[in-house]
Amino acid sequence: MSKRILLIEDEAAIADTIVYALQREGYQVSWHGLGRDGLAALDADGAALVVLDVGLPDGSGFDLCRELRQRHATPVIFLTARGDEIDRVVGLELGADDYVVKPFSPRELVARIKAILRRGAPVATAPASGGLQHDVGRARICLHGQPLELTRYEYRLLAQLMAQPERVFSRSQLMDAVWQDPAASFERTVDAHIKSLRAKLREADPACDPIRTHRGLGYSLSWTA
Structure with a gap:
């Protein structure tokens, strides 16, 4: 098609x-x-x-x-x-x-x-034990069955982390994967989007905090969080 x-x-x-x-x-x-x-x-x-x-x-x-x-x-x-x-x-x-x-x-x-x-093209992922699920066909991510209100880059960033849980991504790797033109932004842009993602996840569920910071390395997503 x-x-x-x-x-x-x-x-x-x-x-x-x-x-x-x-x-x-x-x-x-x-x-x-x-x-x-x-x-x-x-x-x-x-x-x-x-x-x-x-x-x-x-x-x-x-x-x-x-x-x-x-x-x-x-x-x-x-x-x-x-x-x-x-x-x-x-x-x-x-x-x-x-x-x-x-x-x-x-x-x-x-x-x-x-x-x-x-x-x-997003990568299909399985439901997470923490309640996160990536609905690839509709290009949305749900928490406990409820769609999260994410911006374009928040969505792509979280989808990237969900695609390979527990893997530590550096900021530059996330920029290359998520931003179409990484040279137009700065690595601190990743930090800002991670911060807003965490806030939206906690707003939907105060106990949901799956994104891990690895000092000097980058970020990962833990299914067991």
Whole structure:
């Protein structure tokens, strides 16, 4: 079954080029020119990945990404005419997986999409004794049967730890596995996300504290916690 790509781009000429390039590679494409229509389509039908223009007629793509991240863990690639480093960093910190500056090669965009879908595929895991369970098909992690409200990177970080319980991951290993462009962030970003993950786990269950810190080494997840 071909994967469905959601394209949110208001410039018809650019959208037509992207749709053609993606369809040639066997992808299904749903194109929307307004952010609110694209988000509604994602809520209704889902998608393997979202290609999102930063400058939309009904608002900022950055704001739309913030709203999207509250409900979905779907990978996002930003399209923008702005190439300033601060815009790029803001986009990635909002939870985007990549950032492509116009004008760009459709072949390059397709290659980036393929790379994200390859490395973003979650690994199925068994239920943990502590009550954690990874629902791969729905891209969500549950604690005692209740879905956790996680950001894109929180989800990918916890999924990575769950995939190999008891293994100690260094910060650099976690950045390479979870962040699409590790060079755009810092290793302390891992610490910040671990902290927020712990807080959300304790909020759901005060006794749940499965993430272990190994000083000078990194982090692991213990099923027996």
